[in-house]
Amino acid sequence: MKSIKLGIIGLGTIGSATVKNLLKSKELIKESYGLDVVISSICDKRKDLAKKFKDIVFTAEPFDIVRSSEIDVVVELIGGINPAFEVIKESLKSGKDVVTANKALLAEKGSVLFDLAARRNSGRLRFEASVCGGVPVIRSIASHLSLAGIRSIVGILNGTTNYILSNMADFGGGFEENLKDAQIIGYAEKDPSLDIKGIDSLHKLSILSYLCFGRSLPLSKVFVEGIENISDLDIKYARELGYVIKLLAVARLLPNNKIEARVHPAFIPNNHSLAQVKGSFNAVFINTERAGEFLFSGLGAGGDATSTAVIADIVSLAKEYPHTYIASRNKNADLVNPARFSFRYYLRLSAVDKPGVLAKISRILADYKVSIASVTQKQRDSARFVPIIMLTHKARETSLLKAKAKIDSLSVINPPTQVIRIEEI
Ligand SMILES: NC(=O)c1ccc[n+]([C@@H]2O[C@H](COP(=O)([O-])OP(=O)(O)OC[C@H]3O[C@@H](n4cnc5c(N)ncnc54)[C@H](OP(=O)(O)O)[C@@H]3O)[C@@H](O)[C@H]2O)c1
Structure with missing residues (x-):
C-alpha cells in the first residue's frame, strides 16, 4: 500500500481538527484510496502540546519539518505571511508537496508560489481550504469548470459578514449589535476589520481569479467596500423592494480581456439562489460559456469543515491530478478601472x-x-x-x-x- 508522510505545521483551529480527523479517517482512506497517511511530525509554538502525541515527532521550529528528509507533504496551517511564505517556498523548492489553507498569503504572494510550484522539479501546491472552507470549489474550477470557459464568479466568500447581514434581515437589529453577537458566538474575531471591511473576501477573490482567469488580483487596485455602513433601514427598504443585501466578491472576464474585480455590499433579487445563502455559509455562483451556471455553497469556516478540504488535498496529492493547478491565460490582463x-x-x-x-x-x-x-x-x-x-x-x-x-x-x-x-x- 502506498504511504505518505506528513509534517503538519500549526496546531490551532484547523491544524488540530486536521490531526483529529486524519486519525479518525485513517482506515477509511486506506480502504477507499489504498493510501496510508502517516503523521510523522507536528510543529506548533506551544511546546506543551508535545505530550499529546506519542509516536509523532514534535517541534516548535517549522523549518525542522521543511528540512526533514522523512516528510513527503508539508501541511502549512500557521496562517499569516511570515514565516509561512518561506516555509512553503523552501518546501516546494526541495520537492516537497504542500497543502495550505492560507488565503492571505496566497492573495499576497500567490503568483510567486504558483510559478514556483509549476516548475519541473518543484513540489506541488494544493489550497482547497483557502476559499470557502470545506466547499470543494477550487478543485471543481481547476479540474472541471475551467474547461467550460468561465465568464464570471460572484461569491459570498466571508461567513462573518454574511452572518451579520442575514441576521440583520431575519432577526432585526443594527450592524454593531449583530457584530457583537457574532463575536460572542465566535463567528467574528476580536478585531473584525479584515472581515467587515471586505479584505478577507478580496483575498479569496484573488485566488479564484487566478484559477478562473489566470490572473491573481493586484490587491491595492481592486475596488473594496465593507459592510460597516449598512444600516437596518437599508436592510428593511431592500426587503420592501424585493432584494436582500449581501457582501459580494465579483470577478468577470470581459470580451476585451480585461477583468472587472470588486468587493462591496450589493442588492440582489431575493429570488436569486445566492439570496438564500444565510448565516455563516459561503457560496460561489459561477457562470460559464458552455456549461451554464453553477452554485457551490456550504460551511466556509470552522475546524471540521475546513479540515475536510485539507485532508482531501492530501489524498489528492497521492491519488489523482498529479499537477499543480496552473492557469496560464491572461497573466497580464488589466483590471477594469472602477471609474468605468x-x-x-x-x-x-x-x-x-x-x-x-x-x-x-x-x-x-x-x-x-x-x-x-x-x-x-x-x-x-x-x-x-x-x-x-x-x-x-x-x-x-x-x-x-x-x-x-x-x-x-x-x-x-x-x-x-x-x-x-x-x-x-
Ligand atoms: N479558522 C477557520 O475557520 C479557517 C477557515 C479557512 C482557512 N483558514 C486558514 O487556516 C490557517 C490556520 O487558521 P487557524 O484558524 O487554524 O489559526 P490558529 O487557530 O491561529 O492556529 C495557528 C496555529 O499555528 C501556531 N503558529 C503560528 N505561528 C507559528 C510558528 N511560526 N511556528 C509554530 N507555530 C506557529 C499558532 O500558535 P499561537 O496561537 O501560539 O500563535 C496556532 O497554534 C490560516 O491561514 C487561516 O486563514 C482558517
Whole structure:
C-alpha cells in the first residue's frame, strides 16, 4: 500500500481538527484510496502540546519539518505571511508537496508560489481550504469548470459578514449589535476589520481569479467596500423592494480581456439562489460559456469543515491530478478601472420635508445623467428629516458619485446619502 508522510505545521483551529480527523479517517482512506497517511511530525509554538502525541515527532521550529528528509507533504496551517511564505517556498523548492489553507498569503504572494510550484522539479501546491472552507470549489474550477470557459464568479466568500447581514434581515437589529453577537458566538474575531471591511473576501477573490482567469488580483487596485455602513433601514427598504443585501466578491472576464474585480455590499433579487445563502455559509455562483451556471455553497469556516478540504488535498496529492493547478491565460490582463463601472443604484437620502426638495435632487441627478427609476418617500425619521428612497436606471459610477456629493452639499439634505449598488446576476 502506498504511504505518505506528513509534517503538519500549526496546531490551532484547523491544524488540530486536521490531526483529529486524519486519525479518525485513517482506515477509511486506506480502504477507499489504498493510501496510508502517516503523521510523522507536528510543529506548533506551544511546546506543551508535545505530550499529546506519542509516536509523532514534535517541534516548535517549522523549518525542522521543511528540512526533514522523512516528510513527503508539508501541511502549512500557521496562517499569516511570515514565516509561512518561506516555509512553503523552501518546501516546494526541495520537492516537497504542500497543502495550505492560507488565503492571505496566497492573495499576497500567490503568483510567486504558483510559478514556483509549476516548475519541473518543484513540489506541488494544493489550497482547497483557502476559499470557502470545506466547499470543494477550487478543485471543481481547476479540474472541471475551467474547461467550460468561465465568464464570471460572484461569491459570498466571508461567513462573518454574511452572518451579520442575514441576521440583520431575519432577526432585526443594527450592524454593531449583530457584530457583537457574532463575536460572542465566535463567528467574528476580536478585531473584525479584515472581515467587515471586505479584505478577507478580496483575498479569496484573488485566488479564484487566478484559477478562473489566470490572473491573481493586484490587491491595492481592486475596488473594496465593507459592510460597516449598512444600516437596518437599508436592510428593511431592500426587503420592501424585493432584494436582500449581501457582501459580494465579483470577478468577470470581459470580451476585451480585461477583468472587472470588486468587493462591496450589493442588492440582489431575493429570488436569486445566492439570496438564500444565510448565516455563516459561503457560496460561489459561477457562470460559464458552455456549461451554464453553477452554485457551490456550504460551511466556509470552522475546524471540521475546513479540515475536510485539507485532508482531501492530501489524498489528492497521492491519488489523482498529479499537477499543480496552473492557469496560464491572461497573466497580464488589466483590471477594469472602477471609474468605468456602471450599475443601477439604490439611494437613501435624508431630506427636509418641504416642497421643492425633490425637484432639486432630481435636477442634480439629471445634470449628471443619472435617470431615476422610482422614488418613495418614507415616514419621517426625525423631527426635521424624512427618508427618500430612490432606485436609478443604469448609470456611470463616477457620475453617480459626483451627483451624490452635490446632493449632500444641499442645506436641505442630512448627509451622507447612502449608495448601494444593485447587482445584475
Ligand atoms: N479558522 C477557520 O475557520 C479557517 C477557515 C479557512 C482557512 N483558514 C486558514 O487556516 C490557517 C490556520 O487558521 P487557524 O484558524 O487554524 O489559526 P490558529 O487557530 O491561529 O492556529 C495557528 C496555529 O499555528 C501556531 N503558529 C503560528 N505561528 C507559528 C510558528 N511560526 N511556528 C509554530 N507555530 C506557529 C499558532 O500558535 P499561537 O496561537 O501560539 O500563535 C496556532 O497554534 C490560516 O491561514 C487561516 O486563514 C482558517
